[in-house]
Amino acid sequence: MKPIDPRLVVRIGPARRYILVTAGLGLLTALLVAVQALLIARMLAPVLAPTPLTGDGLGWLGTLVPTSARELSSGLPLLAGVIALRTLTSWLQERLAHRAGAQVISELRSQVVAHAAAMGPRWIASGRGADVVTVVSRGLDDLLPYFVRYLPQLALASTLTPILIVLVLGLDWLSALIVTLTLPLVPIFMILVGLVTRERSEKHLKAMQTLGARTLDLIAGVPTLKALGRERGPxxxxxxxxxxxxxxxxxxxxxxFLSGMVLELLTTLAVAIVAVTMGFRLVEGGIGIETALAVLILAPEVYLPVRNVGTHFHASADGLAAADAAFEILDEPLPAMGGDAPAPDAARGAIVVTGVGIATPDGVREAPSGADVRCSPGTLTAIVGANGSGKSTLLLALAGLLPPTAGRISLETGSAADDAPERDAEVVAQDGALLVDADGWAKQIAWVPQRPDLGPAGRTLSLGQRQRVALDRAFESGRPVLLLDEPTAHLDPDSRDQIVERMRALAASGATVVVATHEPDVVHAADEVLTVESREITEVSA
Structure with missing residues (x-):
């Protein structure tokens, strides 16, 4: 798993800006940490030194902090100012991290939802819809720790740690050598821990997706389970x-927790080696007290960002796994939907289906296969057939949401009694492509699926109530074409009769009403009945 997913940087603007700001704040933090360590060393050295200090134990780094800081009256105000600036920097970092994280999550969610909607209802119904819900509802929330905790520490590890190593080298080469030799052990252990963490994160996300998919399926099937008295079964x-x-x-x-403990123990031992070595050299007089204090204060700061990167890696792993799942959805190629031609006026003619066949997602069958029907204004057309024969799929094709694999859908003007050559025809969809403007065509159609989604307002309604509300909206939409998928399946006999009467009334007023149904009452009321069938697709070798 990469520390920074390049797709986040390329595709998400707030992530790109935040990484640049984080790098700048990391440099500022490195300067403040160095000045703070040198100030503390300046102030403590006169207190701990056995004899008065005569030289500058900080060498060329003494130019960063005046020797007058040895006096508490001069050093404390400077130290307080540095601490205040460091606190302000940390606060600004935290604030920007939360804001950038929220913006990135929001933008990524919007892109995933928009892409899933563009893939069409058939793609969502194939099972990927549950994955989308899991990723956008809970999975992407794990990106917030990635921006708030992990990225800032990664920026500090890239800026603060190298700068502090150079400062330690300027103070004492032996201590710098010890730090340089022990520091690579931290990323080595990080890699080992990261391999385990990645596997855990993938299992965690898979468990969430499985639980989410099962829960959504159960919620969708609760009305049926309740009708059968099996609602407690699952x-x-x-x-x-x-x-x-x-x-x-x-x-x-x-x-x-284990990774945090391992990294904490490793860095503690590394700092202890520096401290013990420094102690022996102080006793022997091989190093000054001011230099030793500065090195001892800077040494833990060298390891801290690298250690925190490892500690917070688990927080980023879940977020990056969710982001990877989101980008997998975004990388799905969009179907070719919509052409350049303006959509014809559906109220002026009949929608004619000629030899339409639509392949299933696995490419094994056509459902429907070879469908032929003329849906004229002022008529009610019923589509019947066995389950899985392609009734709902044909409605999707009529709505422009799923181009036919074979055959064509056209709009023909003229009377049904006229000879075919005298009619004007405009092809709407043909051979896997929608040839007219998708939005212009969809705005003329009222489509009610089998399980209409009314959003939050429909959560308290039963399936039958949701269906009645959706049907009322379609009937009152004033659109010239109505596509209804099993509109009476979940209704009582009285409600079913009312819906059939309203469909007949709309057809009598000039609307084109197409219904996929199993109900004999609806079939009996229809002016035209199309029986759809499916067939196996056999490859013909050349």
Whole structure:
């Protein structure tokens, strides 16, 4: 797993700006840490020195901090100012991190949702819809720790650590050598821990996606389960999925705590080596007290950003795994939808389906296959057939949401009694492409799917109530074409009769009404009935 996903930088503007700002704040933090360490060394040296100090123990670094800072009256105000600036920098870093994280998550969510919608309802119904819901609802929330905790420490490790090593080298070459030799051990252990963390993060995200998909399926099927008296049946399965999610989460936390302990122990031992070596040299008089204090204060600061990168890596791993899942969705190629030609006026003619066949996503069958029907204004057309024969798919094609694999859909003007050569025809969709403007065509159509989604307002309604509300909206839309998928499937007999009457009334007023149905009452009321069939696709070798 890369420390920075380049796709975040390339595709998401707030992420790119935030990384640049973080690098600048890292440089400022490095300067403040160095000045703070040297100030503390200046002030403590006269107190701990056995004899009065005569020379400048900081060497060429003494130019950063005046020797007058040895006096508390001069050193304390400077130290307070540096601490205040460092606090302000940390506050600014935290504030910008939260803001950038929220913006990136919001923008990435919008892109994923927009892309999923552009993929079409058939792609969503194939099972990917649950993955989209999991990623945008919970998965991308894990990107916030990545921006708030991980990226700032990564910037400090790239700026603060090298600068402080140079400062330690300017004070004492032996201590700089010890730091340089022990520092690579931290990223080595980070890599080892990261390999385990990546596996845990992938399992965690998979558990979330599985639980989310199962939960959404159960919620969608609750009306049917309740009607059959089986609403309590899936409880055991939900408990199993919840337990799997709990174990995955606890596994990630366990790895995080262990990785933090390992890195903490490693850096503590490295600083201890520097301190013990410095102590012996102080006793022998091989180094001055002011130099030793500055090195001892700077040494932990050298390891701190690198250690924190490893500590916070688990927080970023879940976020980057979710971002990777989001970019996998965004990398799905969009179907070719919509052409340059303006959409014809659907109220002026009949929608004619000629030899339309639509391949299933796996390419094994055509459902429907070879469909032929003429849906004229002022008529009610019923589409019937066995389950899986392509009734709903044909409605999607009529709505311009799914171009036919074979055949064509056109709009023909003229009376049905006229001879075909005298009619004007404009092809709407043909051979896998929608040839007219998709938005212009969709604005003329009212489409009600089998399970209409009314948003938050529909969560308190039963499936039958949602269907009635969606049908009322379609009937009152005033659009010339109505496509209704099983509009009476979840209604009582009285409501079913009312819907059939309203469909007949709309057709009588000049609308083109097309209904996919199994209900005999609807078929009996229809002016035209199309029976769709599916067929296996056989490859013909050349």
């Amino acid at each position: 409880a055991a399965r939900v408990r199993e999925l919840g337990e799997a999610h709990r174990k995955a989460t606890m596994g990630s936390l366990r790895v995080a």
